[in-house]
Structures are given as C-alpha cells and as structure tokens.
Amino acid sequence: MGLLNLLSEDRSENLFLPAHGRGNALPKKIKNLLKLRPGIWDLPELFEIGGPLIREGAIAESQRSSAIEVGVDRCWYGVNGATGLLQSSLLALACPGQAVLMPRNIHKSCIQACLFGGLIPLLFDVPYLTDRGHASVFDRKWLHRVLKKANELENDIAAVVLVNPTYQGYSADIESLIQEIHSHSLPVLVDEAHGAYLISQIRPDLPKSAIYFGADLVVHSLHKSAPGLVQSAVLWSQGEKVDPFKIQRSIELLQTSSPSSLLIASCESSINELIESKGIKKLSSRIEEAELLKNFLINKQVPILKNSDPLRIILHTSRFGLSGIEVDKSFIKKGIIGELAEPGTLTFCLGFSSHKKLGKRFLRIWNEILTSFGQQKSFLFKRPPFKMVSKPYKSCSYSWGSNFEKVNLQDAQGRISVEMVCPYPPGIPLLIPGEILDKARIDWLIEQKGFWPEQIPDFVRVIS
Ligand SMILES: Cc1ncc(COP(=O)(O)O)c(C=O)c1O
Structure with a gap:
C-alpha cells in the first residue's frame, strides 16, 4: 500500500503518539x-x-x-x-x-x-x-x-x-x-x-x-x-x-x-x-476517563503497572512470561496500535482524544492473546552493568568519526564503539560512541539482543 493510502487509512484504535489521536484532539x-x-x-x-x-x-x-x-x-x-x-x-x-x-x-x-x-x-x-x-x-x-x-x-x-x-x-x-x-x-x-x-x-x-x-x-x-x-x-x-x-x-x-x-x-x-480554561477542562475529562479505564482493566486482572501519568497505560507482559514486542504484534493484528513495545511491557498512549469504549475491547483482546500464547512464568531482567558514573574511554566525537570495522559482539572485548546501539523506541542508547566494551557490557548486550532481536545486530562497529 502506498504512503498516501496509509496516511488516509483510519481503521484502528490509535493508542500511539502524536497525542492528538489522528487529528481528533487537534485544537x-x-x-x-x-x-x-x-x-x-x-x-x-x-x-x-x-x-x-x-x-x-x-x-x-x-x-x-x-x-x-x-x-x-x-x-x-x-x-x-x-x-x-x-x-x-x-x-x-x-x-x-x-x-x-x-x-x-x-x-x-x-x-x-x-x-x-x-x-x-x-x-x-x-x-x-x-x-x-x-x-x-x-x-x-x-x-x-x-x-x-x-x-x-x-x-x-x-x-x-x-x-x-x-x-x-x-x-x-x-x-x-x-x-x-x-x-x-x-x-x-x-x-x-x-x-x-x-x-x-x-x-x-x-x-x-x-x-x-x-x-x-x-x-x-x-x-x-x-x-x-x-x-x-x-x-x-x-x-x-x-x-x-x-x-x-x-x-x-x-x-x-x-x-x-x-x-x-x-x-x-x-x-x-x-x-x-476550555483546554484544561477537556484535558481534565480525558484524565478522568483514562483513570476509569485503568481501574476497569486492573479490576479485571489485566496487569497494568503503576505510574504517574494517567494518559499512559503500561501493560506488564513479562508478568505472564510474554515479550511486549510480541504482544504488540498481536494487538496490531486485532486493531489496537500501541506506542512503546519493550521486552517486558507494552505502553499505550491515550493522548488527548477520547477512548470511551476501549475497556471491554482491550480486555477481550488481552484475554485472547493470553489464551493464544498460553500463560507462561514471569521472568526478571538483569540490571545493566553500568558504573555509578562513567565517561567514554575516548572522545565521543573522535570515536564516531574514526575508521571502523565490524566485529561480532562476542569478539568485541576491549574494543571502542564508534556507534550507538539504541533500540527505537524508546531511543535510549545501550552503548555510545567512545565507550569501551568490557565482558560485562558484551554479555549484557548479547542478552539484550535476545530481547530486541530486530533492533540489536549481532555485530558492533568499533575503531579499527
Ligand atoms: C525522553 C525523550 N526525549 C526526547 C525525545 C525526542 O522527542 P521528539 O520526537 O519530539 O524529537 C523523545 C522521543 O521519543 C523522548 O522519549
């Protein structure tokens, strides 16, 4: 399907950003x-x-x-x-x-x-x-x-x-x-x-x-x-x-x-x-509506995590042994498009438009997904091996501009990265140019690769 067709198609429940919800909540x-x-x-x-x-x-x-x-x-x-x-x-x-x-x-x-x-x-x-x-x-x-x-x-x-x-x-x-x-x-x-x-x-x-x-x-x-x-x-x-x-x-x-x-x-x-005041009133009712939706889902045993933003719903997929990235694909197939799929969660952004009838549909789809994957045991993530404070081993800019070679992650110990390794979204780098790859970082990146198979390659570009 061409770009223009995709831009005009509007069949799904849009729980992603921009927050105006396909124009519904534009001023x-x-x-x-x-x-x-x-x-x-x-x-x-x-x-x-x-x-x-x-x-x-x-x-x-x-x-x-x-x-x-x-x-x-x-x-x-x-x-x-x-x-x-x-x-x-x-x-x-x-x-x-x-x-x-x-x-x-x-x-x-x-x-x-x-x-x-x-x-x-x-x-x-x-x-x-x-x-x-x-x-x-x-x-x-x-x-x-x-x-x-x-x-x-x-x-x-x-x-x-x-x-x-x-x-x-x-x-x-x-x-x-x-x-x-x-x-x-x-x-x-x-x-x-x-x-x-x-x-x-x-x-x-x-x-x-x-x-x-x-x-x-x-x-x-x-x-x-x-x-x-x-x-x-x-x-x-x-x-x-x-x-x-x-x-x-x-x-x-x-x-x-x-x-x-x-x-x-x-x-x-x-x-x-x-x-x-008009805008604030509208936003207030969106927030109340979002809180009702969250409470409805929580009461129905959907694993929603606590946060401080009523307009963001975090579905805790790893609690049922599921990757948020896989669950996201299932939600999309069933017509609900979320915003941030991560290995342990799937975050939906309600934004500024109304989603009054979402609760029952969301619950039904989540239960169908649970049935189709079969309930599995929850799993935990390892803490990243970061020091309290660290600076790149070599200057970020120098490393980024340096000649490089590609090496497999397993073989990168002691090498200096010229690139960012950064799943997007959320766009938070796991490695930045100039950082040195020690064993702990490599092991962690390899583990992360398992969680983000389509986003993290099994090689890294390092200063040659
Ligand atoms: C924390 C944070 N800051 C900044 C940005 C960049 O925002 P923008 O897309 O408006 O450039 C993002 C985008 O995801 C973000 O998550």
Missing part, C-alpha cells in the same frame, strides 16, 4: 485552518509573521505571550521536535571539551548533541526495575552521590540534564532534584518531552512541571504530551544561569532557515490548549 483553530484551501497556510517568514528567532512579528509576539502565561522569561517554538531543542539547549549549556552530566536513560538526541558539539557525556546510573526492565526514577540522595562521584571524575562539568517524566510516565520528586543541582551552582535542563501537559496543573495529586521549580531550561515535545502536530516542540528558559543569546545562537545553528508556519501555529495553539 479547534488548527482544525479550522486545515479546512481552508489546501496549502494556504504554508507561508515563509513574512514581515508580519517573523519566526522563532526574529524579534518582531506574530511569532515573536506569541512566544512572548506564552512565556508570560507560563511564568518564565522566554520561550522558543521548535519545528524539529524535542530533539532539535534539546540539542540546541546542550550547545548553549556547554563548550567543546566540557562535560554534561546525564542519566543513563537519556534520549539519543542528547548524545548526538555531544557528538557534534564536542561535549563529554558523563552518564550516571539510575535505579532499575528488574520485574519489567525499565529505568526508574531516583531521589535527591541518589543524585547527591552521583554529583560527588562525577566531581571526582571530571573537573569541568557545565550542566546537568534530567529526564522527567519518563516515556512510560514515571515521575520523580523533581523539585528536590533541581534543588540539589542548584546547590552545586550548576544549571539544569529538564527533558520534559513526555510532560508538556504538566504545565496545566490539572490536580494537586499529579506531578508538576519542572518549570514551576526553577529548572533553567525545560523542553516539551508538543506532539507527545500536548495536542501538537508531529515535530512541534517548545523550549522554556528562566533565570540568569543560561545566556539567552547562547540559546538563540544554538537554535539558529540547528534550525532550518524555513521553519514551517503550520508547525509554529501548532506550537502556539497546543500550548494555548494547556493554559486556557
């Missing part, structure tokens, strides 16, 4: 715009319109007003996803040769920024949930120990990056983590790709955005956690620690010289949905 103003003469909205940076980096015009005005509404100093709309704005943020935070402290469950975009920015990724280990194979959240004590160790390893740390909430919707006590980082006089960038809607502060029992706890920079993926079109994103900045000129300059380095006016309009309208 009204964007829906109306898209109903006009096709392409009428496809405009360049005309004088009256401007662009994310231009001081005058409607876009500058919109960015100023969004920043005021949210209570920060500035913001920039982005047309290359959270990816582009995270990368620009990192280039604004550190110079070539400086280190940036990041958790092991960092998104690959941040490692890529280290590659082309000549930065040193200082990666720290995070707690690991062996029953499902997920990186978990950590507390201030954990981060305190990490910072102590990082300072012993590296004397020029420019910034810290946090990822919160995670893809599966786990959320940390972000306020205390930001306080810890600030107590070391370091700026913090929070990758809140999956938490844009936290700026709405829907209910006191739900997590709050890092923006409200003084994070210096926060990046939102507006198509993942707000009703924006794919590629829409925003970078928020506040305080004195990061020079806005450096941010502006870094965005310019990576941004297209022709940012799409449609995507920028989508940034504006999806942020408005999160801060205007």
